[in-house]
Amino acid sequence: MRPMPTPPISAAPEAIESWPLPYVDRLDARAAETIDLVVIHCTELPDLAMARDYGERVLYDAGTGNSAHFYVDRDGRVSCFVPPARIAHHTRGYNARSIGIELVNTGRYPDWFDSRRQAMAEPYPDMQIDALSALLRRLAAEYPSLRDIAGHEDLDTAQVAASDDPSLQVFRKRDPGPRFPWARVLAAMPLRRVP
Numbered sequence: 639m640r641p642m643p644t645p646p647i648s649a650a651p652e653a654i655e656s657w658p659l660p661y662v663d664r665l666d667a668r669a670a671e672t673i674d675l676v677v678i679h680c681t682e683l684p685d686l687a688m689a690r691d692y693g694e695r696v697l698y699d700a701g702t703g704n705s706a707h708f709y710v711d712r713d714g715r716v717s718c719f720v721p722p723a724r725i726a727h728h729t730r731g732y733n734a735r736s737i738g739i740e741l742v743n744t745g746r747y748p749d750w751f752d753s754r755r756q757a758m759a760e761p762y763p764d765m766q767i768d769a770l771s772a773l774l775r776r777l778a779a780e781y782p783s784l785r786d787i788a789g790h791e792d793l794d795t796a797q798v799a800a801s802d803d804p805s806l807q808v809f810r811k812r813d814p815g816p817r818f819p820w821a822r823v824l825a826a827m828p829l830r831r832v833p
Contacts, residue, residue, distance in 0.1 A: 654708070654716045654718050654773070655715065655717045655718065656718050657690075657717045657718065657719060658718070658719065658720070658721070659693055659694060659703075659705055659719050659720060660694060661696065661701050661702045661703065662720055662721070662724060664700055664701050665702055665720060665724040665725055665726060665727075666724065666725045666734075667723055667724060667725075668723065668724070668725055668734065670722075670780075670781055670783070671782075671783045672734065672735055672783070673722060673735060673736065673737060673781050673783055673784055674735055674736075674783050674784055674785050674786060675732060675735050675736040675737070675784070675785075675786045675787070675788065675832070676736065676737050676738075676777065676784065676786070676787045676788075676829060677706075677728060677729045677732060677736050677737070677738050677739070677787075677788055677789070677790055677793065678739055678770075678787065678788070678790065678813075678814045678818065678823075679706055679728060679729075679738060679739065679740045679789075679790045679813045679814060680740065680741045680742075680743035680745050680758075680813040680814045680815060680818075681709070681741065681742050681743060682743070682744065682746055682747050682750060682813060683742070683744070683745075683747055684744055684747060685742060686709060686711050686715075686717070686742050689709060690709075690719075692704070692705075693705035693706075693719055698727075702727065703727065704728065705720055705726050705727065705728065705738075706719065706720070706726055706738030706739055706740040707719065707720045707721070707722055707726050707728075707737050707738050707739065708737070708738070708739045708740070708773060709739075709740045709741075709742065710739065710741050710742065710769050710770050711742045712742050712743075712763050712765070712766050713763075713765055713766070714763075714765035714766055714768060714769035715769070716769055716773055722737050722777070722781070726738050728740075728790075729790055729793055730794055731793070731794075732793055737777060737781075737784075739770065739774075741762060741814060741818075742766070743758075743760050743762060743813075743814070743815075743817075745758050745760070745812070745813055745815060746758060746812065749801065749802075750801075751799075751801040751808050751810075752800065752801050752802045752808075753800035753802055753803055753806045753808055754802060756808055756809075756812065758812060758815035758816060758817060759817070760817065761817050762814075762817060762818060762819065767819060767822060767823065770823065771822075771823055771826035771827055774787070774823070774826070774827040774829065775826070775827045775828075778827055778828050778829060785830065786829060786830055786831070786832050787823075787824075787831055787832065788831065788832035789814050789818065789820075790811045790813045790814065791809065791811050791812050791813060792831075792832055793832070794810060794811040795809065795811075796809070796810045797809055797810060798810050
């Protein structure tokens with residue numbers, strides 16, 4: 639695994655570190671006008687290095703894996719793993735039309751499907767939310783067809799058997815979760831939340 643890049647200390651909040659995944663050229667290309675949705679995720683992992691490790695894993699016959707386009711770390715650093723001109727695998731059924739943004743946050747890690755560990759208690763730091771808001775404004779300006787925003791939990795509502803008790807069901811995806819400040823983010827940019 640390549641070491642995590644460290645942007646210069648003086649980097650502006652809207653600076654984006656280009657850090658393409660090894661298989662990025664194998665991801666399908668798409669026209670800018672087909673992008674009309676942003677999906678907000680949280681990594682549900684402890685740090686960006688582990689999120690990168692997960693993103694580099696090849697899971698499909700095409701030699702690609704699961705990853706969002708942008709990752710926003712707790713300190714506001716933004717990394718681009720997949721350029722928006724490529725289709726990243728981040729939300730079942732919505733990949734072709736959406737840009738995925740992951741916020742580094744532990745979520746339910748490491749017991750994602752344990753029914754006793756479904757609370758997502760880590761708050762999102764101000765620096766992270768400010769960087770996300772700046773990124774969203776930038777994307778809305780660059781992609782005129784971009785109109786909507788949703789949380790992963792809004793679009794993937796499937797349930798799975800709980801790991802601690804298979805007779806119970808838990809949501810497969812809960813991100814960005816109850817601590818995500820939707821009102822603050824929506825007030826800072828021109829996208830509407832998908833109901």
